[in-house]
Amino acid sequence: MATETSARAGDPTVGKGLPDLEFVVTDAMIDDHFDGLALDRSAFDRGAVPVPAMVAGGADNYHQYSRFQQERGHLWMRQEWELLEPLARGERYLAHARIEDIYRRRDRTVVNTAMTLADANGREVLRSKHHQSFLLDAPVDAVEFRDPAKKEGARKFDVPAGTPIESFDRAVTLEMCGKYFHGSRSYHTDLSASQELGFRDVVVGGRMTMSYVGHLVEQHFGDAWQHGGRLDIKFTNPTWPDDHITVRGVATGPSADDPARDAVFAWIEKDDGTIVLIANASAPRTR
Numbered sequence: 164m165a166t167e168t169s170a171r172a173g174d175p176t177v178g179k180g181l182p183d184l185e186f187v188v189t190d191a192m193i194d195d196h197f198d199g200l201a202l203d204r205s206a207f208d209r210g211a212v213p214v215p216a217m218v219a220g221g222a223d224n225y226h227q228y229s230r231f232q233q234e235r236g237h238l239w240m241r242q243e244w245e246l247l248e249p250l251a252r253g254e255r256y257l258a259h260a261r262i263e264d265i266y267r268r269r270d271r272t273v274v275n276t277a278m279t280l281a282d283a284n285g286r287e288v289l290r291s292k293h294h295q296s297f298l299l300d301a302p303v304d305a306v307e308f309r310d311p312a313k314k315e316g317a318r319k320f321d322v323p324a325g326t327p328i329e330s331f332d333r334a335v336t337l338e339m340c341g342k343y344f345h346g347s348r349s350y351h352t353d354l355s356a357s358q359e360l361g362f363r364d365v366v367v368g369g370r371m372t373m374s375y376v377g378h379l380v381e382q383h384f385g386d387a388w389q390h391g392g393r394l395d396i397k398f399t400n401p402t403w404p405d406d407h408i409t410v411r412g413v414a415t416g417p418s419a420d421d422p423a424r425d426a427v428f429a430w431i432e433k434d435d436g437t438i439v440l441i442a443n444a445s446a447p448r449t450r
Contacts, residue, residue: 174231175228175230175262175265176265177262177263177265179261179262182228183259184258184260188250189253193215196215197215199339199343200371202215215377215378216246216381216388216392217370217374222258222278222280222289223260223291223293225278229295230295230297231272231299236271236296236306236360237360238369239369240268240296241395242369243396244289244392245291246288246388246390246394247287247288248286248390250288255283256280256283258278259278263277263292268296271296271297271298271299272296273295274295277291278293306363320438325428328379331379332409332410333375333410335406336405337365340404343370350362366401366403367401367402367403367406369440371402372402375431376429376444377394380392380394380427384425384446387448390447391447392446393424393444395443397441397442399441400433400437400439401439402431402433406433408439409431409432410431412429412430415428418445421445425445426445427445428442429442429443429444
């Protein structure tokens with residue numbers, strides 16, 4: 164249910180339709196994905212795997228239309244994805260979006276933008292919901308974060324029973340952030356831009372950490388991920404440049420929602436145990 168906010172001109176409102184945006188899967192975009200995340204691209208270069216599904220995150224370019232004018236403390240809260248078809252290199256797609264909901268979560272106001280991505284024939288290849296949060300109640304000089312050990316995003320979850328899948332780790336550098344976001348200036352790449360929003364340091368983009376989980380489950384599910392994968396991510400703590408993170412997952416067998424789908428529970432944690440995000444993923448069973 165949407166909550167009422169004292170929206171100013173240009174602020175998001177529930178039901179607001181956003182402009183259709185063109186999205187092209189370019190070689191430069193693919194290069195920045197692999198290089199910015201420091202991922203092995205040899206299988207892709209051999210033609211053994213399609214365009215990584217998480218490249219589609221670049222289609223969600225709606226921040227200027229869905230943001231509040233008061234941007235202080237802007238952070239991602241949640242991402243929901245449903246993959247329908249693989250992306251094609253060089254293909255042109257059209258993104259269509261609307262503000263589906265605006266709601267409160269503790270001291271934050273959250274905007275939920277629903278988006279579909281369709282190819283030139285109008286066939287949908289992706290559906291997503293992007294929940295981004297803002298501190299609207301009062302201007303802040305510096306965004307304060309609760310002690311990660313005392314919040315629900317800490318390691319208070321129980322890892323479900325299942326088979327661990329192959330994990331990997333990265334030290335995320337500022338240079339990687341700049342490459343991943345195509346050299347653009349934002350609070351994900353530039354210290355002064357981040358400080359303008361009240362953060363002490365550059366905030367590693369949620370799209371980057373989300374893509375690490377996407378890579379984990381894509382490696383696990385293979386082709387089934389591209390043809391029906393579902394991903395629900397909840398972001399629990401920020402990642403900063405030079406944080407060392409480990410991406411982990413457990414294959415839990417048939418999905419509780421649909422026994423014809425296989426499920427994975429995944430998470431990202433820092434060396435000190437801080438949890439960056441938790442995720443539930445599933446894909447159609449192919450065996």
